[in-house]
Amino acid sequence: MRTYALYFVSRLAQFVLVVFIGINVAYLITHLTPIDPVEQAISSVTMFGQSSPEMVEVMRKALRELYGLEGSAPQQYVTFWKRLATGDFGPSLSAFPTPVSTLIWQALPWTVGLLVCSTLIAWMVGNFLGGLAGYYRRNILLKALGIVAMSLQPIPYYIVAFILLIVFGFLWPVLPISGGAEMNIDRQGFAFAASIIQHSILPALSLVLVGMGAWFIGMRSLVSNIVTEDYVTYAELGGVDRRRILFSYVMRNALSPQVTGLALSLGAIFNGAIITEVVFGYPGLGTLLVRAVNAGDYSLVLGITSVSIIAVAAAILVIDIIYPLLDPRVVQG
Amino acid sequence: MTGANGSKKVMLAVEHLRAYYVMRYFGTQREVRAVDDISLEVGRNEIYGLAGESSSGKTTFVKTIAAAIRPPLTVVGGSIRYSFLDRDIYRLDRAALSSIRWRHLSYIPQGSMNVLNPVRRVRESFNDFALPHMGLPKQQFSNAVIAHLERLQLKPSVLDAYPHELSGGMRQRVAIALATVCRPDFIIADEPTTALDVVVQKSVLELIREAQREIGSSMIFVTHDMAVHANISDRLGIMYAGRLVEEAPTAEVFRNPKHPYTQHLIASLPRIGDNSPRTALTGAPPSMADPPSGCRFHPRCPLAMDICRELAPEMIAADPHHRVACHAVNPVVRPGGEQMFAKNLGQRSGLVQ
Numbered sequence: 001m002r003t004y005a006l007y008f009v010s011r012l013a014q015f016v017l018v019v020f021i022g023i024n025v026a027y028l029i030t031h032l033t034p035i036d037p038v039e040q041a042i043s044s045v046t047m048f049g050q051s052s053p054e055m056v057e058v059m060r061k062a063l064r065e066l067y068g069l070e071g072s073a074p075q076q077y078v079t080f081w082k083r084l085a086t087g088d089f090g091p092s093l094s095a096f097p098t099p100v101s102t103l104i105w106q107a108l109p110w111t112v113g114l115l116v117c118s119t120l121i122a123w124m125v126g127n128f129l130g131g132l133a134g135y136y137r138r139n140i141l142l143k144a145l146g147i148v149a150m151s152l153q154p155i156p157y158y159i160v161a162f163i164l165l166i167v168f169g170f171l172w173p174v175l176p177i178s179g180g181a182e183m184n185i186d187r188q189g190f191a192f193a194a195s196i197i198q199h200s201i202l203p204a205l206s207l208v209l210v211g212m213g214a215w216f217i218g219m220r221s222l223v224s225n226i227v228t229e230d231y232v233t234y235a236e237l238g239g240v241d242r243r244r245i246l247f248s249y250v251m252r253n254a255l256s257p258q259v260t261g262l263a264l265s266l267g268a269i270f271n272g273a274i275i276t277e278v279v280f281g282y283p284g285l286g287t288l289l290v291r292a293v294n295a296g297d298y299s300l301v302l303g304i305t306s307v308s309i310i311a312v313a314a315a316i317l318v319i320d321i322i323y324p325l326l327d328p329r330v331v332q333g
Numbered sequence: 334m335t336g337a338n339g340s341k342k343v344m345l346a347v348e349h350l351r352a353y354y355v356m357r358y359f360g361t362q363r364e365v366r367a368v369d370d371i372s373l374e375v376g377r378n379e380i381y382g383l384a385g386e387s388s389s390g391k392t393t394f395v396k397t398i399a400a401a402i403r404p405p406l407t408v409v410g411g412s413i414r415y416s417f418l419d420r421d422i423y424r425l426d427r428a429a430l431s432s433i434r435w436r437h438l439s440y441i442p443q444g445s446m447n448v449l450n451p452v453r454r455v456r457e458s459f460n461d462f463a464l465p466h467m468g469l470p471k472q473q474f475s476n477a478v479i480a481h482l483e484r485l486q487l488k489p490s491v492l493d494a495y496p497h498e499l500s501g502g503m504r505q506r507v508a509i510a511l512a513t514v515c516r517p518d519f520i521i522a523d524e525p526t527t528a529l530d531v532v533v534q535k536s537v538l539e540l541i542r543e544a545q546r547e548i549g550s551s552m553i554f555v556t557h558d559m560a561v562h563a564n565i566s567d568r569l570g571i572m573y574a575g576r577l578v579e580e581a582p583t584a585e586v587f588r589n590p591k592h593p594y595t596q597h598l599i600a601s602l603p604r605i606g607d608n609s610p611r612t613a614l615t616g617a618p619p620s621m622a623d624p625p626s627g628c629r630f631h632p633r634c635p636l637a638m639d640i641c642r643e644l645a646p647e648m649i650a651a652d653p654h655h656r657v658a659c660h661a662v663n664p665v666v667r668p669g670g671e672q673m674f675a676k677n678l679g680q681r682s683g684l685v686q
Contacts, residue, residue, distance in 0.1 A: 230447040237401045237440055238462040239431030248461070249450050256452075327452055328495045 008321060015317040022309035026302055027080060031073075035296040037093040038063045066091060067299070089303035094295035100303035103288060108307070110180050111277070111284030114200050115269035118207040123262050125208075126215025131251045133216070134223025146220065153213030158275040161206035165279065168202055175202050178281035203280040207273060211265070215258065222254040229253070256327045263319035267312030343416060344519055344551040345375040345398070350411035352397040355404075365622045367393040367406070369575040372648060375519075375551050377416075380542075382566025382583060383555045384598075386618055390575040391555045392443060395521050398422070398553070399440045400430060417518050435466040439517040441525045445508040449496040455507055456492040463514045481514045484547060485540055502533035506540055513544040520545065520552045526561060538565055559602055563587060571595045574629040575621050577648060581655040591657045593634050628660065636661045 041063055042056060051059075064070045067090065071079070083090060089100035126149075133142040152160070169177035175198065176182075182195040226232060227250060235245050277286035285304055292300035349372055354365040367390045375381045383391050396402050398413050400422045413422045417437045422430070442448060449458050459478050467474055479489045487510055496504055505525065512520060522541065526534045542565060545552050554566055562569055562583060570580040571592065579592040590596045594614075601611045616633040619625050625632050631641040638660060646658040657663065 230442065230444055231450045233401075234440075234442055234448040235450070235461065237399070237434065237442070239434035239466065240461045241465065244461060248453065248457075252452055253450070329451060329497045 004324065007324070011317060011320045015313050018313045019310055022313070023084070023306050026305040026309065027077070030298040030302045030305075031076075033296075033298060035298070037067060037296055037298060038069065040296055041093065041096070066097075067093065084306070089306070090299045092292075092297055092300045094292065094297035094300065100300050103300060104285070104303055104307055107283060107285045107288045110282060111269065111273075111286065113196075114203055114282065114284060115207070115273055116266065117200070118204040119211060119262070119265055119269060121204075122208045122211030123215055123258070123265075126212035127219045127251075127255070127258055129212075130216035130219030131223050131246070131254060134220040134254075135227060135246055135250055137224065146216070149213040149216040152209055153217055155210060157206050157210040157273070158279060160210055161203065161276050161279045164202050164206050177202065180283040199282075203273075203276050203282055206276055215261075218261070219254060219258060222257065223250055226250050226254050252326075256323070259319060259323065259326060263315045264312075267315035269311075342377045343374045344377050344379075345416070345553075346412075346414045347374070347398060348372045348412045348414075350394070350397065350413060351409040352393060352402065352406060353409050354406050355409075363622060366624060367575050367621055368397055369621075369624075370411070370645075371572075371575075371577045372411075373570055373577060373580060375553060377551055378549055380545060380552045380554050380565055380567045382562040382569040383553060383572060384557060384559060384562055384569060385572030386557060388618060388621075389572045390621070391557075391572055392523055393575075394572070395440075395523050395553055395555055399438065399521050400425075401440060415519060432466070435463055435512075435515040435517060437518045439512040439515065439520055441509055441512045441520065441522040443523045444528065445525050446501045446504040446528060448508050449504060449511075451496050453495075454492065455494055455496065455499075459492065459511060459514065462511055466515050478514055482510055485510050485513075485544060502529055502537065505529065505533075505537055509537070509540055509544060513548060513550075516548045516550070518550050520550050521555075522552060523555045524557075525554075527556060527558070534561070541565065559587075559598065571598065574619050574624060576629060576645075577658065578630065579655075579657050579659075580648070581652075585655055589655075591651055591655065591662045592630075592659045593636050593661065594630050628658075 038060055042059060045051070045059070046056065061070075069076065087101060089104075091097045092100050092103055095103060129142070129145060130149075133139070133146050136142060165177055168175045179199055180196065181192060181199055185192055185195060232245065232249050235249050240249075273284075274286035274290060276282070277284045278290055281287070285307075289301065289304045291297075292304065349370050350368055351366070351370055352368040354367055356363045356365075369390075371394060373381070383394070385391050393402075393406065396406070397408060400413075402408070408423055414420075415422060415438065418425070418433065425433070449455065453461075456475075456478075460474075463478070464471070464474055467477065469477060478492070482489055482491065485506070487506055491499065491503065491507055496507075499507065505528075509525065512522075525541065526537050529537060538561065541552075541554075554562075556562065566583045568580065569583045569586045571578050571586070571594065573594050579586065579590065579595045581589075586595065587599060590599045597612075597614050601613070603611075614633050619629055619632065625642075627643050628634070628637075628641040628646050631637040634641065640660050644660070646660045646663065648656045648658045649663045651657045651662050
């Protein structure tokens, strides 16, 4: 138990370090961009008519203060961390004065809901079928599935998304092709939930199909290595129950690297499906990020990036913490 | 058959067993004759040692008699009869086969330190392997396992360990305990001590002997290490290129080897006080995909005669309890009625003190 506590603390420290470095890099990059949001805002105001230079100067000063740009670079940096400690990323520059955190909070549930569900479904189905395919190598059905998975896997998910869009949006229009839910509908209750699910089918399907193929192929090759391990052949020889061999001996040992993969793809969901969201007009973080980049709204970009960094690091932390339960050899390493 | 232990009960009788690796590449069939026409008997309470150089078919043979083969390895002919079975082991269906495992027939495979599932505690491995075969309630079973471990001088605390927490020697001992916990009638041990240093090897050998004596089971023990055979085996069979070439009580093999291959094998062993250089056999063991005609040893044999190239020698009792497959030892009656003997039997005695 002591080794586990030590392991836990060291992983936690790693998490903090990774988040700190990551956010610093994101801060540096966004603040080094040549786009000055203050000048952009002023030019958009002055576009429609002349303003006196004094007024522009007042405006510039006020905006600098609002955006947290007053003071020297080190002072700005300290202000940034002080704000961040309270969960405040400052106001969005393109949707001024809505705070960045509000925008993120609005988009976050959509992205998390869509991507966590589709990633988990792809992971579970892909690994289960891949495990079966690796273990029962002679099964015709599983062989055919392997060929399908192999041909789906290299196709980029946005191509699959477009194909789905064409098939189910135009050729056989049965599913909604845009948005997160029906507009003008009571945001509570069963009808709303059903509408969300209906709208998520196509974007989720495009992610599941492709993701599943990758998990399927990975798991199948892991399993076909593991079935030749001494402990598996020995268990087969020992008359150990076949289902027990499949799950506790073969799949269980193949699962460890797949769980790591799951953690990484769960963490990456915040930037992994930007194109899917744009294609299907899904109101998630991906759409928000694309809009922020186009508008030069660097506090929003920084906010989304920071959330993404924290999420990736947290996902890895969680997996690291539960990993010893899957593979007891890890703690010693 | 020329059984060496006529008085004792025969636990295993293998007759003319042939097991080949049959592979098909683009329509052409290739065979590797890894086990070719082997007959032997193992008596009750006996440890039968199987020796021979690497790739002589030892492991293939024991896998075959354990019914632990998978394609491309296939049994081409012969029979394998255990005294606890009413029919050939390959006539059993899957369920029947799995029900005799561990209870009657258990197997300590090569590299037995890797046979434990790395993500399961030792206790769970015992449950997986032995619980269904013992037919005991869980509590009683757990007591039986602990009693068995204690008899083999293993601490019951190993049950709570994961395999990686145990040393190699310890894992091997646990594997032996796992293979013997159901008190099987017949144990097949394939190089169980090969990866260990001599000190650990000695104690593992004692453990195997202990387990075998205590249960009263029979055993086939495979290793290429003649010193280990000298320690543990009651009788010894020597394999060469997929065939049994000689079989006798262990002391007899060491004292009076008859087959030229065995003679070289014994002569190559170091002896205290003997500093004369060891002569090595020239050549390499033959490929079993394309074995030499007749006696498979003839290309390397100093006594090779014409007949050796033509006719594979049969295992014949040269002395009671001592079978040899060699034309130079056993005279051959040719169809013409003419008898052939070794050209010079005295030549061989120079090989062995």
